[in-house]
Structures are given as structure tokens and as C-alpha cells.
Amino acid sequence: METRYTERLRFFDGQQLHAEDLDELEAVNRELRWLHNRSLHQPGIGAGLAVHGPAGAGHVLVQEGYALDASGHEIVLTGPERLPVPPVAGEETCGPAYFDLTVSYPADEELEEAETREGACAPRGIVRLRERPAFTWVRLKHDVSGTLRPVDPRHRADIQAGMMIILARARIRECVLAAxxxxxxxxxxxxxxxxxxxCDTSYAEWTWWSVPAGTESVIQGVEAVIDTEAACFAQVPCYSARVAGRRPLTVEYDDDAVVTVFDGPAHVEEPATTSFRCRVPLLSPDYGVGDAGIEAILTAVRAEWAVTWLGIEC
Structure with a gap:
């Protein structure tokens, strides 16, 4: 974090103000705004700055828009800008020349004077500067690997550092756009x-479920509500789930009765941002185990089975 201003300016009645006092007030707010921008955003185009340049044209049209550089400077274009293409015939190999059109934040000395005023006891001074983005056509050449790179190393460094923002790439031949x-x-x-x-693995409070599957049969199994609140989904995600744990389960009940529990694929019901219901059909050949057998099965799966789940919020 780099900022030069950490002091709050205060004023009092009767204080004599100088130009540097008010300039520093503006500078404090500007530096803090830039600090915010570079802390929470990456350099690039925020809105607009569309570039239109059809093949055969001798200029491109840049629409109004907003961009940020790596220092947090706001690059604002308030109206369309018509820019001539570089006046080049092409490459020495008779192919088109490649250029990137870039935009950057203007230096203070590059700004146009918008208003000047006479001082009360001093000569005329500047009171307003008109900010206009700095547009640069950056010449490109193929390197030994065939990749297009800026010819000027300073341009290359500024583009890589995020101080020059690329708006468009142009191929130019005979002083017009070749494409x-x-x-x-x-x-x-x-x-x-x-x-x-x-994703997570959750041990669950399994309960019994059954649904009719015909005139004389039912589908039975276990189900549990899986809590996904810690994932902080903003919208209902696409869930998938599977059972993790020892299988098959051999469950004893009523002293000498035994049932072997086989499970089918887990499936998701009632998906929500904070939970879903996981149902697992059990495929044991005989479910005439009664209430005692069901309780024994539930005790076993609660001890042995967890739900491994994945949620994807697009």
C-alpha cells in the first residue's frame, strides 16, 4: 500500500488559506481514491471505450468510456475520439504492420488549460485543467518465437505493468486498415x-424413508438433510453427492437376526442455497426386518456413512 497522504486537513474560522492548502485537500481525496481503485480492482477497461475500425479506413473511432491503470488512475473519455491510423506502408516483408492502440492516464504537463484567472495580488494562474486520455499507437514486431511484442521496451514494460491499457489491435498497410x-x-x-x-464431507443424522413402487412393493432407504450454509452460496447450486464409508454393512438385530445392507446411488432432492436432502436407496434382498431391524440399520449407517458432496454455483 502506497499513499503519501495520511493527514486530515482541518479549517477554522479566520484561517488564511493558501493555494497549497486547497490543492492538498484535493490531493488527499485523489490519493485515497486511487488507493481504493488499485486495492480492489485490476487494471483494464471498466466500461465503454469501444473501438470501431473497419478494413480500408484511415482512422478508428473510440467511444466514451472508463478504464483504470495499475496505479488506480481513472482514465475517462467523455466523448467519441477519432484517431488517424499510423501512416505506414507496412512491413519490409510486404505484409501489414501491426499496432496496438493503447490508452493511458495523462501526465499533468500534458493536460490542456481549461481556465485561467487573474490573481488578487499575483499574476494570472491556471484554475482548471481538462483531462484527456493519452492515446498511443504501439508498434509491434514478431519475436524469434513468432509472438507479437512491442518494439519499444518502454511500451512493453508499461503494458505489462498495467500502465498502458490495450483497446484494440490493428493491421495497417498503405496507411489504412488492412482488416x-x-x-x-x-x-x-x-x-x-x-x-x-x-465441497465437503458431512456426517449426517440419517432417517428412514420409503415410497410405494407398485401395488405390492416399496422403495426403501435412508435420507439426511445436508447443511451447506458454510459454503455461502448466493444462488441454488448444482449439487452432486455420494456416500463415503464401509460397504456393504452387515447389521445384527434381535440377538441372532442378521441383514446385509447394500446401497444404491445417492441422489439429491430439495436443493437450496443452504442445504439439500440426500436419499440413498438400500438394496438388501429382504426388508422384513421390522422396527428393530430398521433402528439397527440406522444406527449402523449413522456410524459408518458420511456424505461427500460438491456444489457448483454458476
Whole structure:
């Protein structure tokens, strides 16, 4: 974190103000704004700055927009800008010349004077500067690996550092565009949205479930509500689940009765942002185990089985 200003300016009645007092007040707010920008955003295009340049044109049109550089400087274009393409015939090999159109934050000495005023006891001074983004056509050449890179190492360093933002790439021959400008090299200042992916293994309070499967049969198994609140999903994700633990289970009940429990594939029911219901059909050949057998099966699966789940929020 780098900022020069850590002091709050205060004023009092009767204080004599000088130009540097008010300049410093503006500088404090500006530096803190830049600190915010570079802390929470990446350099790139925030909005707009669309570039239109069809093949055969001798200029490109840049629409209004907003971008940030790596220092947090706001690059603002308030109206369309018509920029002539570089006046080059092409490469020595008779192919088109490649250029990247870049935009950057202007230095103070490059700004246009918008207003000056006479001082009360001093000569005329500047009171407003008009900020206009600095546009630069960066010449590119193929390196030994065939990759296009800036010819000027300073441009290369500034682009890599995020101080010059690429808006478009152009191929130029005979002082006009040899093809429509390419926008593939642009990057946004907002972090690209990525799917939220979370996974976990949860031991659960299994309960018994059964549903009719015909006139004389039922499907039976165990189910549990799995808590996913810690994943902080904002929307209902796509869940998948499986049972982790020892299988098959051999369960004893009523002293000498034994049942072997085989499980089918787990499936997800009632998905929500904070939970889902996991149901597992049991495939034992005989379910005439009564209440005592069911309790024994539940005790066994609660001790042995966990649910490994994955949630993907797109």
C-alpha cells in the first residue's frame, strides 16, 4: 500500500488559506481514491471505450468510456475520439504492420488549460485543467518465437505493468486498415466471474424413508438433510453427492437376526442455497426386518456413512 497522504486537513474560522492548502485537500481525496481503485480492482477497461475500425479506413473511432491503470488512475473519455491510423506502408516483408492502440492516464504537463484567472495580488494562474486520455499507437514486431511484442521496451514494460491499457489491435498497410480492428487483446478491470465451487464431507443424522413402487412393493432407504450454509452460496447450486464409508454393512438385530445392507446411488432432492436432502436407496434382498431391524440399520449407517458432496454455483 502506497499513499503519501495520511493527514486530515482541518479549517477554522479566520484561517488564511493558501493555494497549497486547497490543492492538498484535493490531493488527499485523489490519493485515497486511487488507493481504493488499485486495492480492489485490476487494471483494464471498466466500461465503454469501444473501438470501431473497419478494413480500408484511415482512422478508428473510440467511444466514451472508463478504464483504470495499475496505479488506480481513472482514465475517462467523455466523448467519441477519432484517431488517424499510423501512416505506414507496412512491413519490409510486404505484409501489414501491426499496432496496438493503447490508452493511458495523462501526465499533468500534458493536460490542456481549461481556465485561467487573474490573481488578487499575483499574476494570472491556471484554475482548471481538462483531462484527456493519452492515446498511443504501439508498434509491434514478431519475436524469434513468432509472438507479437512491442518494439519499444518502454511500451512493453508499461503494458505489462498495467500502465498502458490495450483497446484494440490493428493491421495497417498503405496507411489504412488492412482488416477490421481486433478487440481480443482487451481486458476488463473487473475480475472475471467464476463459478463458486465448494465441497465437503458431512456426517449426517440419517432417517428412514420409503415410497410405494407398485401395488405390492416399496422403495426403501435412508435420507439426511445436508447443511451447506458454510459454503455461502448466493444462488441454488448444482449439487452432486455420494456416500463415503464401509460397504456393504452387515447389521445384527434381535440377538441372532442378521441383514446385509447394500446401497444404491445417492441422489439429491430439495436443493437450496443452504442445504439439500440426500436419499440413498438400500438394496438388501429382504426388508422384513421390522422396527428393530430398521433402528439397527440406522444406527449402523449413522456410524459408518458420511456424505461427500460438491456444489457448483454458476
Amino acid at each position: 477490421d480492428v481486433s478487440l481480443a487483446q482487451r481486458r476488463t478491470s473487473r475480475v472475471a466471474d467464476r463459478p463458486r465451487i465448494r
